[in-house]
Amino acid sequence: MRVTKKNKLFSFVIIVIVLGIIAFPIVHILRTKWGETDIHRTLPPHYVDDASTLNPTKVDTIIAIPKDRSAIENQLRQILQYANAKGLKISVAGARHSMGGHTMYPDGIVLNMLPYNHMELDTVENILTVGSGALWSDAIHYLDHYGKSIAVMQAFSSFSIGGSLSVNGHGWQKNSPPLASSVLSFTLMNAKGQVLLCSRKENSELFHHVIGGYGLFGIILDVKLKVVNNQSLKFHYINLAPENYTKYYKKYILDNPKVDLVFGRLRVSNKNFLAEATLNYFEQTAEQPIQLDQQNKKMEETKRLIFRGSVNSEYGKRLRWDLETSSAIPARHLTFTRNEIMDSQVSLIENKDTTSTDLLHEYFIPERNFMKFIQDIKPILLKSKLDLLNITIRAVNRDDDAYLNYAQEDVFGFVLLFNQKKTAQQEVEMQTLTDLLVDATIKNEGTYYLPYRLHITKDKMRKVYPQANSFFRTKTKYDPSELFNNKFYRHYK
CATH class of the missing domain: 3.30.70.2520 (Alpha-Beta Plaits)
Structure with a gap:
């Protein structure tokens, strides 16, 4: 069949259009890459921030908690004594993915819990005991060796387990309440330096207030979580x-x-x-x-x-x-x-x-x-x-x-x-x-x-959370000197 100039032109136009369709998204993606920088912001000494990058806050001290399970309680008690003697407040931090200053207090002490990440699995009862500083990704990799999986967690695994408990994160698992539903118990160091076991039966008031309590009642140490089978x-x-x-x-x-x-x-x-x-x-x-x-x-x-x-x-x-x-x-x-x-x-x-x-x-x-x-x-x-x-x-x-x-x-x-x-x-x-x-x-x-960001007034917050006043009263019941503190508490209390 004879190919005319008109057919050639039409074929050429089609090829150009197809190439344009393919090339345009590639150019767009490359332009995005070219516009980025690998320069990371460096905070001045004694400053901390969170995932918002809008909360640079000067603090007195940033302390990384030891990994050693036997040493952590003694060190934390020394920190509590130091804070009380100096009149300083204490904030508890993990991966810092909250965005409203929940992990910091001006001129206070910040406890970096990330090193405390031990794990142990009860393969009979399907219970994971884990240090609150562990990331969910750490727990996933650990459980993978046993054919097990986290029951409830957020969409990203970059968060710390203690931080997720403190915000009571929810997951995307079918028919699931928030993370609290998979927590069997945890140990908590209170403002007096006592380590308490908290569950639905023991120290139950603390159990219900610490989960979703934004670090205001003490330091979460060891957490027991339900786990489920890994599957295809x-x-x-x-x-x-x-x-x-x-x-x-x-x-x-x-x-x-x-x-x-x-x-x-x-x-x-x-x-x-x-x-x-x-x-x-x-x-x-x-x-x-x-x-x-x-x-x-x-x-x-x-x-x-x-x-x-x-x-x-x-x-x-x-x-x-x-x-x-x-x-x-x-x-x-x-x-x-x-x-x-x-x-x-x-x-x-x-x-x-x-x-x-x-x-x-x-x-x-x-x-x-x-x-x-x-x-x-x-x-x-x-x-x-x-x-x-x-x-x-x-x-x-x-x-x-x-x-x-x-x-x-x-x-x-x-x-x-x-x-x-x-x-x-x-x-x-x-x-x-x-x-x-x-x-x-x-x-x-x-x-x-x-x-997230503290853009809502405390009066409007109480319209959404009418139990807030009772929550803050319970906070001062367990921590009358308000030793555990952060910007979230300052804003809403």
Whole structure:
């Protein structure tokens, strides 16, 4: 068949278009990489900060707790004596992923608990005894040798176990209350230097106040956690309209006994803003998991750049959504172990722009108001000048353990991630935005999470947490001199 000039031109145009489609996202990702820096901020001596990078605070002393289990109690008692003699306050820190100064007090002592990370597994009762400074990733790797897995934990494994208890973090495990539900007991050093065993039966008032108590009642030392079997899980997902989310959640998650891990997402690009959603879940399978090789590890940097490329970029947000919702992505059809899935690092979304920071919000909404909450926050978010990067949805069952309880009934947690410039103007805009979002939460009978920026007044906080006054009275009952202290306590007490 004769090829005409017209056909050649048409073929050439098609090739150019295809190459453009392929090349444009690559250029976008490379431009994101070129705009980053590996320069890390260095704090002056005697200064600490947290994950917000907005809380540089001068402290008296930073003390790393010894790894040795037999030495820790004596050293901690000496620190308590020193603090009392000098009139200093004590804050307890782990991986510092809270964002409101929860791990620091001006001119106080900061206890770095990370070295205290011992582990021991009771293979008969399936109970892990672990030092509070251990990271969840440490525990996952340890349990992997025994074919076991963490029962309940947050989406990232970079947090410390003691820190997660202090905020009563929740996970993405199906039909699960927050982390408190998997805690059998823990030991606590109080302000007098006494080590107390706390459980639902022994020192129960302390048990309920320390979990989700933000380090205000003492120093968590050893924690006993329930563990479960590691198993093979296969990924599935559904594209859906947000108004169908709770109906599909019941059909594909609650009514499916094989589902183990589950989360949802809302679309945050200007195109179809909050008008599309995905329901993502991992189902138990008899298939053998894939073996992760070095090439898979290298893909993590590509994933991070795709995420970072969505910052202040409508194209980047659309690209990320299209990639995450494409059935053509090979990982959509693979099988992994539960531990591989749960061992996810915060570095996957790391911000390397020193002029900005990523800040989390979280709002817990009962099912009956799920769609109304989305409708109420949509105009607020569209009007805001702050860059919304992500909204993840996680179901959290009612929590009957933590006294300062955010899951007062079964709820859906909306986890919002913003990118904020480190300017006074954007800080004011964030405070205004947070206040409006909390108002929408109160309107929809929900609660907001307390580990983040301290932008809500203590009066409004008490509308959401009417038990707050009682909580703070109990704090002074056990610690009348307010030895254990932090910026969170100063702001809300």
